[in-house]
Amino acid sequence: MNQVNQHGLARIRSNYSRLSDKEKKIADYILQQPKAIIHHTINQIADELEVAESTVFRFCQRVGFKGYQALKIALAAEVVEPVTDIHEKIQAGDDIGTVSEKVFRSNMKTLEDTLKITDQTALNDAVQALIKAERVEFFGIGGSAIVSIDAYHKFLRSGIHVYANLDAHMQLMSASQLGEKDVAVIISHSGSTKDIIDILHVLRDKQVTTIAITNFAKSSLSKHADILLYTVSEETEFRPEALSSRIAELTLIDALYTNVMLAKGESAQQALQDMRKAIALKRL
Numbered sequence: 001m002n003q004v005n006q007h008g009l010a011r012i013r014s015n016y017s018r019l020s021d022k023e024k025k026i027a028d029y030i031l032q033q034p035k036a037i038i039h040h041t042i043n044q045i046a047d048e049l050e051v052a053e054s055t056v057f058r059f060c061q062r063v064g065f066k067g068y069q070a071l072k073i074a075l076a077a078e079v080v081e082p083v084t085d086i087h088e089k090i091q092a093g094d095d096i097g098t099v100s101e102k103v104f105r106s107n108m109k110t111l112e113d114t115l116k117i118t119d120q121t122a123l124n125d126a127v128q129a130l131i132k133a134e135r136v137e138f139f140g141i142g143g144s145a146i147v148s149i150d151a152y153h154k155f156l157r158s159g160i161h162v163y164a165n166l167d168a169h170m171q172l173m174s175a176s177q178l179g180e181k182d183v184a185v186i187i188s189h190s191g192s193t194k195d196i197i198d199i200l201h202v203l204r205d206k207q208v209t210t211i212a213i214t215n216f217a218k219s220s221l222s223k224h225a226d227i228l229l230y231t232v233s234e235e236t237e238f239r240p241e242a243l244s245s246r247i248a249e250l251t252l253i254d255a256l257y258t259n260v261m262l263a264k265g266e267s268a269q270q271a272l273q274d275m276r277k278a279i280a281l282k283r284l
Contacts, residue, residue, distance in 0.1 A: 133182055214229075
């Protein structure tokens with residue numbers, strides 16, 4: 001993928017937890033005033049932040065760019081773009097057609113940005129963990145619980161032993177029964193919901209492999225989960241970012257499910273056929 005077309009700010013956010021303290025200082029500066037860096041040289045940034053030029057260069061590579069110039073080009077393309085319908089806020093006076101179009105474009109933007117920052121290595125690790133697991137459980141609280149049930153609904157077709165529950169207490173109890181041969185998929189937009197962190201602590205104590213689907217790299221979830229898959233979304237006047245991120249979470253689940261089904265081959269196809277046969281009993 002061409003680096004110029006990559007989402008620079010999103011890459012910085014998604015890699016934030018992996019950065020050193022000095023690199024986080026650079027990241028904070030760019031995230032707070034992205035337009036400023038476009039007009040600064042690498043030594044100007046280094047002097048202003050009181051870090052070495054090598055630290056700035058290493059930061060650029062850490063977030064996925066060949067060097068400082070590549071990052072500058074990406075940020076320039078990103079921050080000087082005029083506000084388009086995709087980012088346009090929904091107004092109280094918008095008609096139904098306009099509101100609908102803005103919602104669709106917001107979802108499209110969320111998916112495009114999430115695809116740009118998706119770590120293929122992490123995606124592969126997640127697929128392999130799911131294939132090898134004796135049992136897979138999906139965890140989510142509130143709106144994320146709906147995504148976890150959707151994941152459960154999909155993965156029932158794979159032949160893998162899967163489970164999900166909407167109740168937070170039941171999730172905590174179920175987490176305590178998993179072991180080191182199992183996998184937990186934790187879905188949380190903020191990555192800092194108390195119920196989710198409580199579940200994560202139990203899973204870590206039981207040495208369960210954890211896959212996190214979340215939007216914030218700085219969260220407790222992203223710091224302690226084994227495999228990280230990030231979403232990118234933006235908040236608008238009438239639409240919180242957690243709402244638009246849900247479409248990205250669902251799509252990441254789809255990607256995991258499809259890859260697992262392909263990897264499992266005939267056994268997955270047999271499980272799928274068995275389920276279709278059972279469901280057929282419900283049709284008149």
